[in-house]
Amino acid sequence: MSPLDPATSGQTSQETEIGSVFVSNYPPYSAWSKDHLRQLQSSLSRAPKLDRGLGLYVHIPFCRKRCKFCYFKVYTGKNSQEVRTYLDALLREVELYQEQPAFRDRPLKFVYFGGGTPSYLSASQLNDLIDGLRSMTDWRKLEEFSFECEPGTLTEAKVKTLKEVGVTRLSLGVENFDDEILSHNGRAHVSQEIYRVLPWIKAAEFELFNLDLIAGMAGETEEKWQRTIHETLAADPDSVTIYQMELPFNTIYSSSIREAGEHEQFANWQTKRRWHQWAIEQLGKAGYVRSSAYTMVKAHKARPFVYRDALWDGADMMGTGVASFSHVQGVHYQNISNWGEYLDHLDQGLLPLQRAFVTDEDDQFRRQFILKLKLGEVDMQPFVDRFGQNPAEQFSEELAQYEEQGLLVVKKDRIKLTMDGLLRVDSLLPAFYDEAYRGKRYT
Numbered sequence: 001m002s003p004l005d006p007a008t009s010g011q012t013s014q015e016t017e018i019g020s021v022f023v024s025n026y027p028p029y030s031a032w033s034k035d036h037l038r039q040l041q042s043s044l045s046r047a048p049k050l051d052r053g054l055g056l057y058v059h060i061p062f063c064r065k066r067c068k069f070c071y072f073k074v075y076t077g078k079n080s081q082e083v084r085t086y087l088d089a090l091l092r093e094v095e096l097y098q099e100q101p102a103f104r105d106r107p108l109k110f111v112y113f114g115g116g117t118p119s120y121l122s123a124s125q126l127n128d129l130i131d132g133l134r135s136m137t138d139w140r141k142l143e144e145f146s147f148e149c150e151p152g153t154l155t156e157a158k159v160k161t162l163k164e165v166g167v168t169r170l171s172l173g174v175e176n177f178d179d180e181i182l183s184h185n186g187r188a189h190v191s192q193e194i195y196r197v198l199p200w201i202k203a204a205e206f207e208l209f210n211l212d213l214i215a216g217m218a219g220e221t222e223e224k225w226q227r228t229i230h231e232t233l234a235a236d237p238d239s240v241t242i243y244q245m246e247l248p249f250n251t252i253y254s255s256s257i258r259e260a261g262e263h264e265q266f267a268n269w270q271t272k273r274r275w276h277q278w279a280i281e282q283l284g285k286a287g288y289v290r291s292s293a294y295t296m297v298k299a300h301k302a303r304p305f306v307y308r309d310a311l312w313d314g315a316d317m318m319g320t321g322v323a324s325f326s327h328v329q330g331v332h333y334q335n336i337s338n339w340g341e342y343l344d345h346l347d348q349g350l351l352p353l354q355r356a357f358v359t360d361e362d363d364q365f366r367r368q369f370i371l372k373l374k375l376g377e378v379d380m381q382p383f384v385d386r387f388g389q390n391p392a393e394q395f396s397e398e399l400a401q402y403e404e405q406g407l408l409v410v411k412k413d414r415i416k417l418t419m420d421g422l423l424r425v426d427s428l429l430p431a432f433y434d435e436a437y438r439g440k441r442y443t
């Protein structure tokens with residue numbers, strides 16, 4: 001199969017099959033290894049020559065229930081003592097990072113609490129954790145503090161706490177407004193909980209309130225999806241992020257298909273893209289403009305999404321927590337993904353490092369281009385300035401073929417995806433991978 005066929009990223013037919021991926025980094029995670037950890041240590045022990053910004057990612061791996069489509073590292077049965085132990089370990093990890101010249105005394109540009117479910121923590125746990133983080137890191141130049149929430153875990157007091165501790169971007173994982181779909185896909189929340197939290201979030205006046213949806217969850221129908229979009233518009237968030245249902249290998253759905261041959265009713269890619277497009281059009285009519293292939297934002301709230309933009313530009317990030325991802329001076333790496341080993345390392349005063357990948361300039365050039373294409377529009381000049389290479393020339397053959405297929409338009413100094421290209425952007429990206437990674441497993 002040609003690397004230019006969108007099929008190579010897992011979309012081997014129009015059906016939603018196991019193995020599809022959401023591209024979040026490059027080179028693919030399957031290429032990261034223990035062998036690169038020594039070079040990672042040397043990058044950590046060097047102060048940066050060029051500061052592209054620094055962020056802090058805090059992974060809260062607890063959820064009330066595991067969604068059947070989830071591929072993140074999450075735990076559903078930890079008790080309050082285990083949660084406390086984990087939060088102490090997070091603080092210990094940040095303390096250890098402050099001893100590393102690569103991160104020491106650098107001001108934070110962004111903080112991102114992801115998971116799992118960060119809003120699973122109680123208000124007092126959040127206050128203690130954030131006080132601890134603030135005491136060890138410099139938040140004076142912070143541009144954004146993002147926080148992910150699951151509707152059923154929020155209380156009015158917790159929403160107020162989030163505002164008080166400085167959260168600027170609150171993201172609510174709604175995914176769908178239909179109770180049958182939510183329950184069937186293993187979500188912990190019900191629609192009533194979404195409606196209950198909306199007034200609290202509005203009243204708190206976060207700088208930006210984002211609502212997440214997934215097009216094509218099991219059981220989705222035309223009519224239900226339309227209702228979900230109508231309810232989304234009525235909820236009036238500042239931005240809406242829409243993912244298309246994927247089936248990576250490590251989900252409950254994928255295991256039950258592999259092991260028991262069970263087959264859920266998933267919409268095919270064509271249908272999901274149609275639903276996604278319809279949603280984009282409705283949001284456009286309501287005054288939202290594009291922020292990326294997935295996100296629409298109210299025109300007057302359009303601003304950089306600092307976490308996303310900084311990471312895609314090659315900023316450094318201290319990723320804390322079990323299995324979390326980081327970047328320092330051209331080295332990508334991941335923490336240990338086993339609960340006990342993660343805690344043991346920190347107990348012994350060791351950073352819990354699992355695997356890494358040391359990039360060269362070609363990797364960085366490709367990575368930046370691949371990720372920026374997900375914005376829907378890419379300027380060539382910043383690549384020429386930074387890498388001395390123009391992606392429009394470097395990838396001329398691949399781009400010409402995509403242009404012929406109506407997926408993008410190449411102008412002299414700009415590449416713009418068409419609607420068709422935007423709706424399948426992840427499947428277009430492997431064409432820009434180095435030969436060595438094409439057709440290989442992503443994770």
Ligand code: SF4
Pocket residue numbers: 062063065066067069070071072074115116117150173
């Ligand atoms: S709430 Fe999010 S992180 Fe938790 S199980 Fe569901 S998809 Fe995974």
